[in-house]
Ligand code: SF4
């Protein structure tokens with residue numbers, strides 16, 4: 001079978017601190033990888049042992065609805081993992097394997113794993129509809145992490161990982177460039193407001209460490225500007241770190257080891273400036289990685305951790321807005337609504353900032369993914385990405401005309417312009433919730 | 445990794461068609477990339493964008509913020525898309541011989 005992804009080669013793996021397991025050892029390594037993971041994450045066992053094949057998850061998954069591919073039904077996707085688990089780790093699987101759906105490892109196993117575990121956006125919508133709460137995203141996370149240890153990983157992921165090792169962010173922005181970007185944004189804000197609004201870098205003795213997405217230093221400038229204006233408005237003593245200029249944590253999407261390393265970077269950055277509070281920028285999965293795993297996987301942290309949308313919401317009484325005459329809707333990033341407890345805060349902020357806020361259907365924890373979730377942003381996947389984004393496009397189309405489409409996550413911001421263009425909504429303006437805050441805020 | 449033929453010379457590009465070695469960049473390569481990127485004619489304006497990107501990359505080791513590119517060259521984002529149909533990141537950076545901007549872009 002042909003894999004729809006560009007896979008990492010030896011050189012790519014090396015740059016990301018990874019290595020390839022030789023072909024003849026892959027089967028053994030895969031079985032060992034499953035064994036280690038199931039012992040580390042008992043939750044995975046529950047997911048693997050419980051499915052009754054009731055089918056309730058099929059129509060919950062935008063990946064299946066968009067592609068129509070059987071293997072993208074959550075239970076079928078999970079079965080790619082379950083078959084091996086049963087074959088190698090259950091007594092019935094070892095003895096009467098094929099009668100109970102167990103399957104031997106063969107030449108196609110890894111090709112199928114890569115193909116379908118990289119068509120799962122790890123959005124967790126299936127878990128909302130499964131009567132047992134089976135979360136196929138957990139199985140995808142495990143499968144991807146196990147494959148990465150074998151050297152089976154898309155080149156896109158190793159490219160990002162190599163940049164993270166080299167510069168502390170996914171885009172590969174070195175510190176002098178970060179400073180140049182900040183000066184540029186400060187000039188922009190000065191021109192617009194006449195005020196000296198700073199974006200401090202590595203400032204010692206800062207109360208707040210703000211972690212932006214590195215994409216805010218390339219394409220999503222208005223998000224960073226909105227955040228800087230907000231901190232200015234509340235008089236915060238804050239800084240951004242040059243050592244981890246990245247709210248995303250792709251480790252969660254391809255290697256649990258890489259995820260822990262990045263969380264460690266964040267802890268060290270907070271320590272370096274003496275921050276009591278770490279505020280995470282607009283990134284969905286990164287918020288999940290920070291919130292759920294900073295302490296869980298790396299031990300107690302001596303600082304508070306909050307998401308920028310939550311923090312801005314908590315400070316709303318200190319802010320003054322002049323409503324923009326806009327009709328706006330909100331896309332709930334999956335990792336906010338189904339993994340991060342960020343649901344009402346962006347709504348309250350938007351309602352304060354614009355004249356008309358409208359909900360798409362379904363919304364909140366039942367919202368559909370943008371189709372780029374879990375880092376499916378590879379160019380070679382563009383056709384599949386458009387299928388994954390089909391449900392989202394249908395949701396938005398029903399609400400037209402809109403003046404602005406709020407998509408407060410960097411992956412959504414990268415994926416959705418392509419989706420909107422593909423489905424005939426090219427002119428729709430999009431961006432983060434903090435972009436809107438920055439435009440509506442009245443500064444003294 | 446594969447090669448493209450530039451006036452009889454084999455130039456190495458990555459899976460996304462970007463130059464593997466930014467140092468081999470020259471005018472012939474820009475012209476070859478222009479054809480692949482649906483840039484019909486390389487005008488003075490194209491060169492203004494390309495040279496700006498190269499200078500920035502030489503100084504900072506990364507592509508500039510898109511808004512800064514627009515502001516410093518005086519072109520709107522729409523004008524840049526008109527010149528480079530696949531946009532500033534995928535089109536203009538490719539012609540300028542920069543690595544492909546990656547991450548959430
Ligand atoms: S809804 Fe749950 S139990 Fe039913 S098929 Fe899907 S994963 Fe299995």
Ligand code: SF4
Nearest residue numbers: 061120121123124126
């Ligand atoms: S996590 Fe999302 S994309 Fe993955 S199987 Fe479940 S519903 Fe489908």
